[in-house]
Amino acid sequence: MAMKKKLLASVLALGSLNVNAVTFTGPDLDYIAAAEAYGITGETWETPEFIASAMPHVYKFTHSYTLHKGDYVLKLPQGKPLDLASVMVPDYDGEMSAKDFMLNRMQNHNAVILKDGKLVHEHFGNGMTEFSPHLDMSVSKSFTAMAAAIAVGRGQLSWDDFAVKYVPELQGSAFASATVQEVSDMRTAVVLAPGTKEKYWDVRLSNAQGYYGEEAAEPYPNGTLDFFPLIKERQAYAMGEKYDYQDVNSELLGLIVDRATGQSFTNILEQDLLQKVGVAADAHFMSDKKGLAMALPV
Template sequence: MSLLSLDTWLTPPHNRRSLHQVDKLVATDVISRGDRAPLPLHASDSPQNLEACTVALSPEREAPLHEFLALTNTDSIIVLHDDEILYEKYFDDNTPESRHIVMSISKSVCAMVAGILVGEGLLDVDAPTIRCIPELAGGSYGGATVRQLLDMTAAPDFDMSYTDPSTEVQAGDRSAGWRPRRADDADGTRAFLEGLQGSGEHGAAFQYCSATTDVLAWVLERAAGIPYARLLETKLWQHLGAEADALITVDNHGTPYACAGINMRLRDLARFGRLILDGGRIDGRQVIPEEWIRATSRGGDFDTFSDEEPRPGTYRNQWWVPGDSHGSFYAVGIFGQYLWLDPTTGVIIAKFSSEVDPLGHSSQHINALRSIASRATGSRPADNRPERTSK
């Protein structure tokens, strides 16, 4: 068996072994859970028999759940309703104690911390980015607002082709310590962000870009006067009822890779989803402002988004909103990391995977997770017809 390597850990099939052992390859900072008792989760007394059910892979095709899990190289999955575990499964050497990288679910975590700061009066979403980060005045992000960062409508020149070494996304990985550094790479994530250029019009169109979240995290850090990892810790993780510390990867300067670097246990990802579906409250305390969550789940203007696969619907506060009849919304990361929230059924699905293609089986995931959420409670399945209104 080959050793884990910085050269290959993001390359299939090596990712099957590496995505739950990232701290052996990349420097990390601890996001402490504190001394709060974990939010109890327990097996349901009357679970639906999900093991035997079929799930939708497309509007025309259904398959047994086990076939979907194998097709998408599932590492682990949990289906939660209230505090009841309806289904939980781990594969290969993944266990309930494994910390798996959540990739771009990290973006959605970041945006919830932004909402907390807005609620505390520390962050103005209409403010220009350079109010907090004057270092960005000479680059693309200098002209963007915080709202444009949150909704991915900033417009840097940035190629998100994950498998092409010449793209900005891989250059960002190298600056963050995720890949071997080249001589001409920026010295760390924030030097990389300062150097990004672009002549596009901010706010004119949706542009999914990992660097945008790293700029947002930098803004949050400056607005609160607290390093980003400590923000995650003190504003969110220590209030979540997490059972374990989380980790976040850092560059050679200790700067967290906010767009993708969080690692956590599967059950703690489900607890994060539980907090959001509970309107941001836990044990009678408001952790995330309820209105921030409502605005996120409503999504943006559906007319500005295409219904083309793999991700139809809209995007708001770094969450995807497909516009189905259950009001579902979700966070997603490359190689098949998902947190699916169904407000109608109250079901949360957290899933870790190590897909071969970074964007592999996106449409199958959306269809399958939607049907699992419905069948877990015996409710009517959601449809995928967005309401054509501006939200």
């Protein structure tokens, strides 16, 4: 995941006091055609040769929500500039400048550094500016949890409720006895697809979402909702007993918030979080074709 703190002040970028609701759109067909001319498709964008080019544009392969910026934009105070070229960092083969380390070893596209609440450094590469979007992957999980917390604070949702209260389609699945808190805390410890190398990720989930393009989602007519009932097994310990990092929990939490509030959780993020902190450009939240925003990637 590229280090893109400006995305939390840019692609996450919104203002406040804006009464616009989020906008739901389909895949960007013009972009998809242009990308395909260079071999970049929904199936190939994550491969090493294409990922840097695709990172600012991944949401265009899918349905997505635009979270609109508001009128208020926070202006960060300027601190004493930090010269990364003169800051040396150790690596296994010796020291190098922090600038060289970030741009080359870490392949970092953009970064913002604050000290004592003041801006001391920012840089933007890979053809981007301070207002460019950039995929932030699992950072989005934290924002989904914030939306859930806001819904709880409003009394629209309770951490102690069972997930099936909001998603009855979970009856008979491995999530049937999970509370909202256990889903949010990733303490469901479900068993994903047999043979899955990564215990935290199931390719069927990504396909149902349309994460790798709309064609991969065709076997899932109801989008992500068709995936959750496929999870039938759990690990051999009690629900809530152990933490187990698994993407599916965040995706389910997003659906729970949608059902509890009667609207996409992206509306909460737009109006009650991002616009109020004063970030400066529209954000894009990827979504499945049925309007369930992906809690994993922005």
